[in-house]
Amino acid sequence: MSALVPMRETRPLANAIRFLAIDAIVRAGEGHQGVPLGMAEIATALFTQHLKFNPADPQWPDRDRFVLSNGHGSMLLYALLHLTGYAQFGIEQIKTFREMGSHCEGHPEFDTAAGIEVTTGPLGQGIANAFGMAVAEAYLNAKFGDGIVNHHTYAFVGDGCLQEGVGQEMISLAGHLQLGKLILCWDDNRITDDGSTSLSISEDVSERFRVAGWHVIEVDGHDIEAVAAALAVARLDPRPSLLACRTVIARGIARLQGQRGGHSGKLFEADADAARNELGWPHAPFDLPRDVLDSWRDAGRRSQAEYRDWHERLAALPADARAEFERIQTGRLPDGWQRGLDDYRKRAIERGEGEGEAGIVISAEINDLLAYLPERMVGCADLEAPTSHKRSLHAFNAEDRSGAYVHCGVREHVMGAMANGMAAHGGVIPLAVTYLAFADYERPAMRMAALMGLPVKFVFSHDSIGVGRNGPTHQPVEILASLRAMPNMRVFRPADAVEAAECWVLAYEHRSGPCTMVFARQTLPLVRTRHEPDNLCARGGYVLAEAEGGNRLVTLLATGSEVALAVKARERLQQNGIPTAVVSLPCWDLFDEQDDAYRLAVLGANTVRIGVEAATRFGWDGYLGERGGFVGMTGFGASGPAQALYEHFGITPAHIVAAAKRRL
Amino acid sequence: MSALVPMRETRPLANAIRFLAIDAIVRAGEGHQGVPLGMAEIATALFTQHLKFNPADPQWPDRDRFVLSNGHGSMLLYALLHLTGYAQFGIEQIKTFREMGSHCEGHPEFDTAAGIEVTTGPLGQGIANAFGMAVAEAYLNAKFGDGIVNHHTYAFVGDGCLQEGVGQEMISLAGHLQLGKLILCWDDNRITDDGSTSLSISEDVSERFRVAGWHVIEVDGHDIEAVAAALAVARLDPRPSLLACRTVIARGIARLQGQRGGHSGKLFEADADAARNELGWPHAPFDLPRDVLDSWRDAGRRSQAEYRDWHERLAALPADARAEFERIQTGRLPDGWQRGLDDYRKRAIERGEGEGEAGIVISAEINDLLAYLPERMVGCADLEAPTSHKRSLHAFNAEDRSGAYVHCGVREHVMGAMANGMAAHGGVIPLAVTYLAFADYERPAMRMAALMGLPVKFVFSHDSIGVGRNGPTHQPVEILASLRAMPNMRVFRPADAVEAAECWVLAYEHRSGPCTMVFARQTLPLVRTRHEPDNLCARGGYVLAEAEGGNRLVTLLATGSEVALAVKARERLQQNGIPTAVVSLPCWDLFDEQDDAYRLAVLGANTVRIGVEAATRFGWDGYLGERGGFVGMTGFGASGPAQALYEHFGITPAHIVAAAKRRL
Known part of the structure; x- marks a missing residue:
């Protein structure tokens, strides 16, 4: 589907990734070289021969998605974004790797406009995100057809992601759902931060995927053409695919490669120099030979014809389908939806x-x-x-x-x-x-x-x-x-x-x-008995029932099912001649965004405030003030009928009334 | 190793479990019958032929451990504890299933003295706990030898536990560690609360275990002798074992068995009556025929000889080894350990x-x-x-x-x-x-x-x-x-x-x-510069540095790495003539347990209190009071050198000083 970059040129392309990573990590004084050096060839195969993308329009809706699930290897992604021509990742930006304010942060941070599909780092999340992307793609494909939504989702993944429970859940569910356009490239380097993977795993990971219904191809992860060929096979298979890529961690750094220190052991200039000799890369730090950069930029333009064709197909859609597609892309809801x-x-x-x-x-x-x-x-x-x-x-x-x-x-x-x-x-x-x-x-x-x-x-x-x-x-x-x-x-x-x-x-x-x-x-039970044109919850908290018969002395603050209890307690307090308001606080975050005057008016300056929630007090004190009280839980619950539990734990109108009276 | 209960008697034994569960669930008006009715035969095989236990001494250190990982099926456990003669589970207790204050709670709640090895319910936890028990057993076995620590850990498990990530992590790690005394009995009923398991899983679960290095036996879960024989094989295998027990959920309730409603659909007296006819169980609710109960009580006494032998071996240990074994059983640390x-x-x-x-x-x-x-x-x-x-x-x-x-x-x-x-x-x-x-x-x-x-x-x-x-x-x-x-x-x-x-x-x-x-x-950096005989952290919070030169006006409250910042800020405030104390709060929970007088003295009545922590404010307000302030984070962090981040987010002595002065 895409023009091949001639084979003789591919090794320098991979080394361009490798040395951008080495140079940036040496400059930063820290980083994780294991992934970019170990997966440079895999990335070259994917980005120069398969990935459908457009650095000039990183948010093209039908682009292939690429997720670096082993996000600690972030320099791999930044190098790829630089090499293929994403505007935000010029060479000066690469030189700021891990500095304050850099786009080249320690881990990739979500920014689709810049080419970063998702924040990764916490292990297992990225491949599970990729799975979600593949579900969304399949769903939208069914809605809008192959002409508009038809792309792959690729994820790079290390051993850690696959050990995590969330990764295992993903393997099982993606296999069940047979998401054929989901393709993982596993960096099978047999090393984690803790040492050899043999310290903590014995199972045949490829077999584990096969059991779950995946298509698995085992391949030499440093053979660009082999990886490219495997990706071509994977793209045709109706099952989700795992490329089990045998790699050497930190390949190119003689002192560390294949060893635990390859993961993130400190790199020195001497390591970089040795690698330059070893790999025949005579160029200065951050200096890329013109032909290599040109090849990479060509790779970045590989999908331009597809991009144009896609826009033509979109333009040719019936107006309503096109409008709907464009609307859901923005996340905007239809007018009058509510x-x-x-x-x-x-x-x-x-x-x-x-x-x-x-x-x-x-x-x-x-x-x-x-x-x-x-x-x-x-x-x-x-x-x-x-x-x-x-x-x-x-x-x-x-x-x-x-x-x-x-x-x-x-x-x-x-x-x-x-x-x-x-x-x-x-x-x-x-x-x-x-x-x-x-x-x-x-x-x-x-x-x-x-x-x-x-x-x-x-x-x-x-x-x-x-x-x-x-x-x-x-x-x-x-x-x-x-x-x-x-x-x-x-x-x-x-x-x-x-x-x-x-x-x-x-x-x-x-x-x-x-x-x-x-x-x-x-x-x-219904506590809002009068229709209001406004959305009262929009301010996060509001006076549901104002005190009557004098200045407010007590404010009962509650959420959810306990608001009804507060309403009952208020009736009793009012009957006792104690002017009492009920405040409902359905969303603290929104309430905290309101101005001081509104918040204080709702909370009731100089009133006794009682928080009521069938939960622990933690976090409530900011609303209650120094005179305040709380009716709720002080520890874990118990087994019994709900009403009996409310009685047992003292979350009742009677307890609310008593708590308020004690503080008056 | 243990005397077999004759085969002809075993079906009534399983039905005793079944009808205790049915009767208790009908009485309670709710419950989860799926597990006790589906696993009654498996439980009978385990408890009457294999489990090493002593209802008269539920905490016998070398008992086999039994974990009901599918804890929603709690009536299975309560029925077994009743039938085998645990003191806390008399028939009157069974009749209180799911009532307030009952020992027969909705889910089993940890109480080893009563025979409940661990709280279960949140899926996947129980099997992972069982794995931990097997690790502890293997470790203590290596320390104390076969004569003192040598037992199995059995867990019953449903589909949910095995779908959970934590369950998958356990499978992988237990296989890696080859914990041969860990034996799971999987209730392979092909139903979850949501419907058929085919809605959400396609993989061959047995194969998944085999890939991880487990020994797997597939068996008819309603054939007591087959299950017992499989358990015997499992006990001999050096690998951890999975008994994949094909079962029918809620077996015995014609209206629900094998269906989604079998999980926890409401049971009525008519269902119980129909089951009695179907299974030839003419006895009244909660009424157990004498011979059946006797057989069960015999099963509960099966391990008595082993129990006596074990105590003899313990008594024969060298005094120091015995003392050490007994000490670690109590959880007591050696005198002077600290x-x-x-x-x-x-x-x-x-x-x-x-x-x-x-x-x-x-x-x-x-x-x-x-x-x-x-x-x-x-x-x-x-x-x-x-x-x-x-x-x-x-x-x-x-x-x-x-x-x-x-x-x-x-x-x-x-x-x-x-x-x-x-x-x-x-x-x-x-x-x-x-x-x-x-x-x-x-x-x-x-x-x-x-x-x-x-x-x-x-x-x-x-x-x-x-x-x-x-x-x-x-x-x-x-x-x-x-x-x-x-x-x-x-x-x-x-x-x-x-x-x-x-x-x-x-x-x-x-x-x-x-x-x-x-x-x-x-x-x-060291902030505690004078040795104190007492453990100052024992009260959770304490005055690290008292205000000097007058009544305390400001209290700086901090934890961890921010205490040193508070100490620096205090120096500046003191230099500005503002008497300032620093309070360290290493453990809020302990501090909250102190009496009001101590807490108020530490927090400083009528002082401006500033909380300092490189974290969000949530939870701090109770200490800060209405005049208080907070120096910390307001959202997520960023990528940059640590010191630059502290500056960027304004967590510095200068900001602390400014926050205090603003409030004076």
Whole structure:
């Protein structure tokens, strides 16, 4: 499909990568040479003969995706971006490797405009992201056809990524889903940071992939043509492919190659000099011979005809299909998309207080209203979703790529990382659904979403001791705090159907970072009894019920299922002549962004403030002030009926009233 | 080795389990019948023919361990404990299944005195705990010989546990370590809570185990004698064994068996009646025929001769070996064990302020002093440890079980869960070591340690932006807060060599729960310049330097590497005539346990309090009060030299001084 770079020229091309990495690492005084020196030939084969990309338009939607899952080898990526002509990676930038403010950071940091598809470093995340990209590609391919979406996803991967549980989950699920356009190149160098891989693994990794339904090719990772040929075979196979590339870590540094120190042992100028002699590279540091650079730049232009053809096909699409494709690429929602949710709010209030509904049912009803959004995909870890019931979405599987519902099995971690990969890919709004008690299982992926600012919705059910008799393992008490502690992660815990609709609007509209959506298993009685045109949750916290009969003396602050308890407590306090307000705080992150005057007005200056949440106090003190109190959990939960647990742990209107009175 | 229960009697034995489970679940109105009904025959084979145990002494050190990794099937365990005669599980207790205060909780909760080896429910944890138990057994066997430690570890496991990444990590590592006494019984029922396993997995699970070096036997899980025979073979094989037991979920409930609803669909009395007819079980609910119960009680007494023989062998041990064995069983440390650490404190102060040492080196030095403790085992995820350098511990591996250092590979999650299993096993004090940025990878295991109150030490290096140029993926900013939020988890972040020694003393002495030990990669200059006989860290926080020249106006509160910055800031404030104290807060959990008077005296009533930590503010407000300020991170880090990052993010003495002055 792409013109071959003549073979005699390829070895210098690989060495160009190798010496850019050596020179940058020597200059920085630290770095990880193992990957760029060990995978230089593999990268040369991929980038000069297979990868579909356009350095002049790094965000071309139908480009092949390339993920450096072993992200500590970041100089490999920076060298490739420099050599193929990405504007942000000029040679001066390469010289700033690992300096403050450099684009050449210690690990690659997500910036698709610059050519970096995803942040990598925490092991296993990158290959799981790549898997998510391949899922998104297959789904969009089914929607828009081969002419518009038809690309591969390549990932480079080291032993560490494959040892990690999330990597193993990915192997199993990608094999199950038979994602034929996903191709991994494994840097089989038999060394990790700790020493020989034989210290910690004995299994035949290739066989492990084969068991999971992968196509595996074993190849000499330093033979460019062999790797290129293997990639050609991999691209034709309907299964996901592993190229098991036998390599020598840090190849070219005589003192370290093939050894533990190859990973990141310090490189000195003498090492660089020796490598220059050994490999016949007489050029000065950062100096690339013209013909080599020209060949690389030619490689960077290899896909130009495909790029033009693709744009012609896009232009030829029917107007509505084209508009839809372009819309979902931007992440913009259709005009008026939230109208159905506004109506839902109104209907909830018209239905009246009544019995309320389970939090997870409310969330499912709301998401059912959005089933028309083609860009929405739901990953679910062994749970009927508090998002969209399966009735409104059908399964994405090996036979049918049009389904928007991915059964992830009991694999929360890869589910979260898959969602990140989908969001990084673009064209898809991913949701990842499981129980809140198991948020910790996907937390490393959630952190990556927050760090990258990816618009993933992490959705959780069973959010407190309200889970009931499944007991403390299944009852989150500290997990809200641990998620609120995460920068750039918006955590929403709505109190009723109205707040749930408002929070979902805010979540879908938030595009610069992930959201955590938390829903009770138990019934959420209606606490918002009057329709408001505004989205009251948009400020994160608001006065749900103002004090009456005098200046406010007490402010009850609550979230989620405990707002209804605060409302009941307020009634009693008001009956006792104590003017009391209830503040609902569905999203602390948004509330903290409000100005001081608003926050203080809501929190109630000089009032006794009582926080109410069926969770631990950690993180609440900033709102409560020095006179404040807290009604909630002080440790893990217990096994018993939900109502009995609330009584047992003293999270009741009576306890709230008592806590307030004690402080007056 | 044990007398067989005659075959004709075994089917009623399995049905006794089945009907106890059905009756308890019908009574409770909810439960998970899938496992107890599907695994009743497997459990009968194991408990009546193989398991070495003594219900009269559930904590017999050399008992076989039994872990119900699919813990949602808890009624299987409670039924077995009842049938074999554990005192805490009388029939009245069984009738309280899932009620508040019952020992028969929704999921099994750790209580070795009652016969529950480990809390299970979060999937994958149990099998990884079992793996840790098998590691502990092999290690102690090498120390004390076959006569004293020589038992198997059995775990029941469902599809969910095997899909989880932690389960996959366990398969790989247990195969590598060739733990021949670890035997899993897989409930191969092809159903998960979400539906058929074919929704989310295609691989041949048995083959996956074989690739990892396991011995696999496929067997009909409803054929008691076949399972018993397979267990006999498994016990003889030098490899870890998987019994792949083909089963029918919820077998016996005609309406649900073999179907998704078998997992936990509601059972009604009519279902129980139908099952009674179907299986020829005419007995009333909770009523067991005398002969069946007698057979089960006989099974519970099967190991009595072995039990007596074992005690005789223990009594015959040389006195010192016996004393040591008995000491490590209790978890008690040898008298005067901390003397070396006290000396270390003194020496650190005598060495003087100087340049200080890297936090991780300090921790390694301290732990090197403890290499004489035979009960200490270190699991390490691809990192030279900030605990004991490898020089003082040799590797535990397939050939040599005497090593106390387990190379876990890049598998943090199974490392943590392994440590939990070791601690639950007893006789071993486990440490689990990795980078703090990757604490999230083992967090689900850390939560289980906290919930169970297991004395595991979770040790972390590279604790802040001080990591430097590896960038934000590798820089914890929110992770301290997320761990402090966890109930029953003591988080220590020492400021220098003296505090490190004190914190390690506290960690080793803490036996009712886990500790998190956090160390800086960078140098920790000495801040404790005067030797104190007391362990000042024991109260969690203390005045490191009192204000001088008048009433204290400012209190600077800091932890870890930022204490030295606070000390410098104090000097400047004092020079400006502002009496300022520095408070070190190495362990919030311990500080929060102190009485109000102590805490207020330390925090400084009516002073301006400034928190200083290279982490986010979340959780600090309770200490800072309404006038307080915070110098730290507001989001994720960046890639650059450590010192430049501290400057960039404004975590410097100058910023601390300015923050204090602004509030005076």
